Amino acid sequence: MGRFTLQSRIDCGDRTTSVALLExxxxxxxxxxxxxxxxxxxxxxxxxxxxxxLGLVGxxxxxxxxxxxxxxxxxxxxxxxxGTIRFAGQDxxxxxxxxxxxxxxxxxxxxxxxxxxALVPVHSLRAQFRATAAAHRMRATEADRRAAxxxxxxxxxxxxxxxxxxxxxxxxxxxxxxxxxLLFEPELLVADEPTTGLDxxxxxxxxxxxxxxxxxxxxxxxxxxxxxxxxxxLCERIAVLYAGxxxxxxxxxxxxxxxxxxxxxxxxxxxxDIRDPERPAVSIAGHPPRLAEALAACPFAxxxxxxxxxxxxxxxxxxxxxxxHAAACHFAGDAAAMRxxxxxxxxxxxxxxx
Amino acid sequence: MLRLALLPLGSWSGxxxxxxxxxxxxxxxxxxxxxxxxxxxxxxxxxxxLLRLDPPSARYKLGTTYYGLDVLSxxxxxxxxxxxxxxxxxxxxxxxxxxVGLVAGYxxxxxxxxxxxxxxxxxxxxxLPFVVMLVALLRPxxxxxxxxxxxxxxxxxxxxxxxQVLSLRERGFVRAARIAGASDLRILYVxxxxxxxxxxxxxxxxxIAYAVLAEASVSFLGFGDPNQVSWxxxxxxxxxxxxxxxxxxxxxxxxxxxxLFVIAVFLVGRNYERLTNPRLR
Amino acid sequence: MTLAVEMRAASKHFLPGRHLFRRGAVVRAxxxxxxxxxxxxxxxxAGxxxxxxxxxxxxxxxxxTPSHGDITIAGHRMTRRPDAALxxxxxxxxxxxxxxxxxxxxxxxxxxxPLLIHRLGDAAERRRRAEEALEQAELRPAAxxxxxxxxxxxxxxxxxxxxxxxIVLRPKLLVADEPVSMLDxSVRAGILRLLRRLVDEGxxxxxxxxxxxxxxGSLCDELAVMYRGRFVEVxxxxxxxxxxxxxxxxxxxxxxxxPDPAVTPAxxxxxxxxxxxxxxxxxxxxxxCSLAIAACETTDPELSEILPAHRAxxxxxxxxxxxxx
Numbered sequence: 001m002g003r004f005t006l007q008s009r010i011d012c013g014d015r016t017t018s019v020a021l022l023e024x025x026x027x028x029x030x031x032x033x034x035x036x037x038x039x040x041x042x043x044x045x046x047x048x049x050x051x052x053x054l055g056l057v058g059x060x061x062x063x064x065x066x067x068x069x070x071x072x073x074x075x076x077x078x079x080x081x082x083g084t085i086r087f088a089g090q091d092x093x094x095x096x097x098x099x100x101x102x103x104x105x106x107x108x109x110x111x112x113x114x115x116x117x118a119l120v121p122v123h124s125l126r127a128q129f130r131a132t133a134a135a136h137r138m139r140a141t142e143a144d145r146r147a148a149x150x151x152x153x154x155x156x157x158x159x160x161x162x163x164x165x166x167x168x169x170x171x172x173x174x175x176x177x178x179x180x181x182l183l184f185e186p187e188l189l190v191a192d193e194p195t196t197g198l199d200x201x202x203x204x205x206x207x208x209x210x211x212x213x214x215x216x217x218x219x220x221x222x223x224x225x226x227x228x229x230x231x232x233x234l235c236e237r238i239a240v241l242y243a244g245x246x247x248x249x250x251x252x253x254x255x256x257x258x259x260x261x262x263x264x265x266x267x268x269x270x271x272x273d274i275r276d277p278e279r280p281a282v283s284i285a286g287h288p289p290r291l292a293e294a295l296a297a298c299p300f301a302x303x304x305x306x307x308x309x310x311x312x313x314x315x316x317x318x319x320x321x322x323x324x325h326a327a328a329c330h331f332a333g334d335a336a337a338m339r340x341x342x343x344x345x346x347x348x349x350x351x352x353x354x
Numbered sequence: 355m356l357r358l359a360l361l362p363l364g365s366w367s368g369x370x371x372x373x374x375x376x377x378x379x380x381x382x383x384x385x386x387x388x389x390x391x392x393x394x395x396x397x398x399x400x401x402x403x404l405l406r407l408d409p410p411s412a413r414y415k416l417g418t419t420y421y422g423l424d425v426l427s428x429x430x431x432x433x434x435x436x437x438x439x440x441x442x443x444x445x446x447x448x449x450x451x452x453x454v455g456l457v458a459g460y461x462x463x464x465x466x467x468x469x470x471x472x473x474x475x476x477x478x479x480x481x482l483p484f485v486v487m488l489v490a491l492l493r494p495x496x497x498x499x500x501x502x503x504x505x506x507x508x509x510x511x512x513x514x515x516x517x518q519v520l521s522l523r524e525r526g527f528v529r530a531a532r533i534a535g536a537s538d539l540r541i542l543y544v545x546x547x548x549x550x551x552x553x554x555x556x557x558x559x560x561x562i563a564y565a566v567l568a569e570a571s572v573s574f575l576g577f578g579d580p581n582q583v584s585w586x587x588x589x590x591x592x593x594x595x596x597x598x599x600x601x602x603x604x605x606x607x608x609x610x611x612x613x614l615f616v617i618a619v620f621l622v623g624r625n626y627e628r629l630t631n632p633r634l635r
Numbered sequence: 636m637t638l639a640v641e642m643r644a645a646s647k648h649f650l651p652g653r654h655l656f657r658r659g660a661v662v663r664a665x666x667x668x669x670x671x672x673x674x675x676x677x678x679x680x681a682g683x684x685x686x687x688x689x690x691x692x693x694x695x696x697x698x699x700t701p702s703h704g705d706i707t708i709a710g711h712r713m714t715r716r717p718d719a720a721l722x723x724x725x726x727x728x729x730x731x732x733x734x735x736x737x738x739x740x741x742x743x744x745x746x747x748x749p750l751l752i753h754r755l756g757d758a759a760e761r762r763r764r765a766e767e768a769l770e771q772a773e774l775r776p777a778a779x780x781x782x783x784x785x786x787x788x789x790x791x792x793x794x795x796x797x798x799x800x801x802i803v804l805r806p807k808l809l810v811a812d813e814p815v816s817m818l819d820x821s822v823r824a825g826i827l828r829l830l831r832r833l834v835d836e837g838x839x840x841x842x843x844x845x846x847x848x849x850x851x852g853s854l855c856d857e858l859a860v861m862y863r864g865r866f867v868e869v870x871x872x873x874x875x876x877x878x879x880x881x882x883x884x885x886x887x888x889x890x891x892x893x894p895d896p897a898v899t900p901a902x903x904x905x906x907x908x909x910x911x912x913x914x915x916x917x918x919x920x921x922x923x924c925s926l927a928i929a930a931c932e933t934t935d936p937e938l939s940e941i942l943p944a945h946r947a948x949x950x951x952x953x954x955x956x957x958x959x960x
Contacts, residue, residue, distance in 0.1 A: 059819040059820075059821050060819055155908070170684075199683035199684055199846055200683070200846060200847070200848070200887055200890040200891055201683065201886060201887065201890045201903065201907065201908070202683075203890065203892070204889075204890035204892075204900070204901070204903055205903065205908050207892065207900070208900065208902065208903075211900075226819060226820055227820070227892060228820070228894040229891070229892025229893055229894045230892045232892070232893065232894050232895060232896045232898075233892055233893075233896070233900045252896045253896045253897065256894055256895065256896060257895075257896075257897075266821065267820070267821060268894065270820050270821045270822075270823065270824055271820055271894050272824075272849040272850050272852075272853070273849065273893060273894060273895075274848060274849040274852075274876065274888060274891040274893065275893060275895075275898075276852075277849070277851065277852020277853065277872070277873055277876040277877065278852055278853060278873060279852075279853060280824065280827075280828065280853040281823065281824035281827075281850070281853070282824050283791075283821060283822050283823065283824040283825030283826075283828075284821040284822070285825070287789045287791070287819075287822070349825075525734045525735070526729035526730075526731055526734045526735025526736070526797070527734070527735055527736055527737040527745075529698065529727070529729070529735075530727065530729070530735060530797070530800065530801075531748065531752070532698060533696045533697065533698065533722070533725070533726060533727050534722065534726065534748065534749040534752050534753075534804065535717075535719055535722030535723070535749075535752055535753065536748075536752045537752075540752065545737060548737075548739045549737070549738070549739060
């Protein structure tokens, strides 16, 4: 399968010798529409090591799903791409459909947002496992054998393979989809909000399952979520997206432990913490912009309580503030001061109501 | 509302359709001024003989029929029948189908069961034989044809509207109105009906086309109103007089006119469908 | 002072769908639930899907009629056909901010609709009250929002419109059914704070239904945890969250993700995840409970006070308070 040659240590300090499994360089994605168009992604660079995990967080409309779909080139035809996406050293952007099929599902599988719609309602799970296998020239007997093993692995009774999707609960469907994604032992799992809409206990089960699968299969994970809590549990690294740009990125412990971009600080404050149930969360007033084209300023400035005149005039570059931790804010150096000011009541209320 | 009415103008097919429909309406409105002769007046030649099957000429631009009637005048007056049949049927079908769908979908339970079995019954009855039988029993007249057509054709829109109402009924804004204490009538006609209106209009458009075709079929089978000139009846008379092969000027114009009108109505409907069905957008 | 709402042993049973050969058991969506809430107080009701919390909401707003027991809103007993005064006494905010507002109405019309239904005031009066409600829901200036259509608003703003519509009749009880679960995390807190402020300012109580325990603490005075139609734990919200007495509550609290990578997430016992149908006479949670003893299979525990004002329906609540789930 070739995956073992690509395997590399998760080593933040020495990046030059390792080959990233997924490497995104200066990626921009623009949707052509009848109107002015939408700049969904604007100059994003990210990488994910083999066996590593990266969480993409941000509000809805910040470009998370677009970025995830772009990695497997699953975007609709009206999307225009600029920049490069490399999977295991190969340029995904320049691939033919035939080559893409060698990667999709086989080496990089996608777990979609709504588990309800991801399965074909009129076929049994077994039929769907077989159909997927057949599309990649795997025999039905082999597909059955793997399906049974995978079902057991995701803690589902293999007897459920004869069932239809509507006969399963939401959590069972989500686990069946994860099992199906693992059919060809992929190196990368791209999961778009797989736990959203699940009950909290089922969500916990799904998160723990993904965590264990990653550990035992050296599976790299690109995890999209608005739920910082789930990302904190699953991902070693995190990238905070806003208006199609990376606002802050780094090791999850650093980014959530000492957030250095006002947007991350706000998101962190807006997320309630069950360990401190009395503390009220805050809202970030306003909502993400829908940009017709790339902006030559900080996109967060209109909602930022710390914004200065320079923020609406100059686009802040993503600069390193510590080893492996970068933020795109003119005042990232004053992050400690912003963090302590962030608890001031009324600070995030802004001018407009959300 | 104006935006909705002008929507079909956004595409070539839509503009063509609107042009055809506008032409039909205009012709129907000024038919007496436009038609060279009374459509039911017999014409005679110089010798006093009935002018049977006279080919198109300067005097009779589309020739005459076997019975010595002017084809062009008949064609022009036929637009009135098309509009009367189309619009009256569509209104009747729309009113019956929408209300059956609204009531069945909203109340559910026994009311729904009863109305849906009635709909199944309407689906189970073969359309043309039923209409022909009813018209024959009642006496052929335009009004009886319209009633007979409408009595069956509400079935499709009733089913579609019902399924729409079933999902709308559970939507938050409908539940909010119920919690606020709105009466069933108010919920049905203030909250639910406006949301199924685009679907109603779409089906009304298609119903116009089907009704016109149905009227033509009934007339072609000889059960049309003898005192009215409809395009279907023109074809019927050409057929029974045995002149359908030689007198192309008698059969082609009404045939084309029916096709053009029906296509135009369908095209308008399709353009509305783009609006109501996001998957076609 | 009259209670805003009182539920006395209210139950809602559904007959199962008829199968050709077998008849299922009666579904007890809500089973002997009692609580009382004075104005100015917020009761949180937490539970998973299928716990009966939505049926509870429907009972409170009169969309369903209880099979047994009764419900009183501001002193008026709920009947099968509630009168106008009772209707005005309870309003609801829904989960889906997109489906809960009629896309064809302007914001102003949406908020005026309850007034129109009850034929309150003339056009000018209705407009004044609608604008007042919009202002209260922090959609300011109301005049700027009045003529907009829902599709011109964000999810958070739509939810504020839904709140304005719910308070325009000045209800005694507001039922909020997961009002923030479909909103971005970044706007949730603002909606929750708004709801709390409305309860504090108006003479209104709120029943707040949620599956997310992490937002309960800063909003609710009391918290009830629902499992298979029953309240299995009730108490002051912070007490329940900090010192859950029922094993199910402990599992719910432990399952909540914590935005701190330093914290090791809890492992849930396999028995909790496996589930299983409860026995007819026993505790309904017993098949998933790792603390269950033989008595749990035969005794269905009632709520009893374990700590001051803090009740749980568990035979072992007294001895196991503080144990792992």
